[in-house]
Amino acid sequence: MRSSTTSHSAFDFKSYLSDRRDLVESKLDELLAQREPAILWESMRYSALGSGKRIRALLAISAYETIKRINSDTTQNDQQINPNSQSDRASSKSEIELQKFLAPVLPLSCAIEMVHAMSLIHDDLPCLDNDDVRRGKPTNHKAYGEAMALLAGDALLMRAVEVLICSRDIQQHIECNSILLDITRALATATGAEGMVGGQVFDLIYTGTGSSAAQSCASSAPDANLQSAGLNGSNNCQELNDHTGSQSHSKASAGDTSSTQLNESVIRKIHAGKTGALLRFSLWSGARLASANQLQLNAMDQFGDIVGLAFQITDDLLDVTGDVETLGKTPGKDQTANKATWVAVFGVDGAREKLQILEDEGKKLLKAEGLSNADGPILESLLEMAIHRHK
Ligand code: GRG
Secondary structure (H helix, E strand, O other): OOOOOOOOOOOOHHHHHHHHHHHHHHHHHHHOOOOOOHHHHHHHHHHHOOOOOOHHHHHHHHHHHHHHHHHHHHHOOOOOOOOOOHHHHOOHHHHHHHHHHHOOHHHHHHHHHHHHHHHHHHHHOOOOOOOOEEOOEEOHHHHHOHHHHHHHHHHHHHHHHHHHHHOHHHHHHOOOHHHHHHHHHHHHHHHOOOOHHHHHHHHHHHOOOOOHHHHHHHHOOHHHHHHHHOOOOOOOOHHHHHHHOOOOOOOOOOOOOOOOOOOHHHHHHHHHHHHHHHHHHHHHHHHHHOOOOHHHHHHHHHHHHHHHHHHHHHHHHHHHHOOHHHHOOOOOHHHHOOOOOHHHHHHHHHHHHHHHHHHHHHHHHHHHOOOOOOOOOHHHHHHHHHHHOOO
């Protein structure tokens, strides 16, 4: 695959990432401080803290910074430091300034990472993917038992909502409560039946998996199940959207469900919900928190679509080409479980070709929509990271 890594000599993406990852890690540690019942919080901390790539948190932060930078070009008063400058790291004073600048988006980023950690815990359970290794260590249910893993996931999900609606850093920053309401509603949509959960269900329906419960779901008249479960292409949030005027953040329910044959539209539907919805939400919510206008939000959403698909195709490829030490999870599981992946439909070369197309499309879009920053191409670099990662 042709590598088209962005080269902007003045921009130190490594420092950019590590500065922000450190902030996310310490905020997560604070928001998930150990309390009672001790075993529950320990189990939550076990899965939420540590070695994740934090790509969702970084997407929210970079979308927030991008919109702040663009808006500060016209309003001048918000941005005392250039958040994209590599001089962020130069002194402890600038680190404090960076922390201050990012204070509103850190709780949002942590809430997203909590939802993500919850999804990994539940995904690894014996009734779903039945995995033993995650982020290079035993999965939550291997360490704490199935009951505690289930409950730790539940608690992380609700802690995410609590963090979002109770954060003083967010409340002090936003001009009106509708921003927070929009973000909370969109998180629910991205996580629920029209997003991640719906995508997971499509995955069960279209795919054989390791677990007997999931297999019985896959083999039991999927189209009839889809109809009765209301997942037959209708938009369950439409009624709500009609009242709020806000937009849905998942495409899991879009498209034709009349065939269980593996094809591009099936793969896209599974991916858009299971993986894409939370990645799209990360970018969109960071921008919304920074008071992006509707055009900027639409562009960020389009970019989120590209990042989401690219991220998942890379994941599919890594499952074929990666090893357990680097990945921190068991490779080869997609093939064993006969999963619906991009590689299964288009092969390794087809997947690589598609990634190249998505990378070019994403960068073109950022330029065309004015979301690109020549001095600090953070969104371009995150797209590259999603595609060229090794784990
Ligand atoms: C109960 C609300 C609720 C949801 C559960 C289990 C489930 C529904 C959904 C599964 C979602 C899932 C785990 C999708 C896979 C997405 C994916 C590729 C995860 C790996 O993400 P990385 O590579 O992981 O960012 P790190 O470890 O780096 O954070």
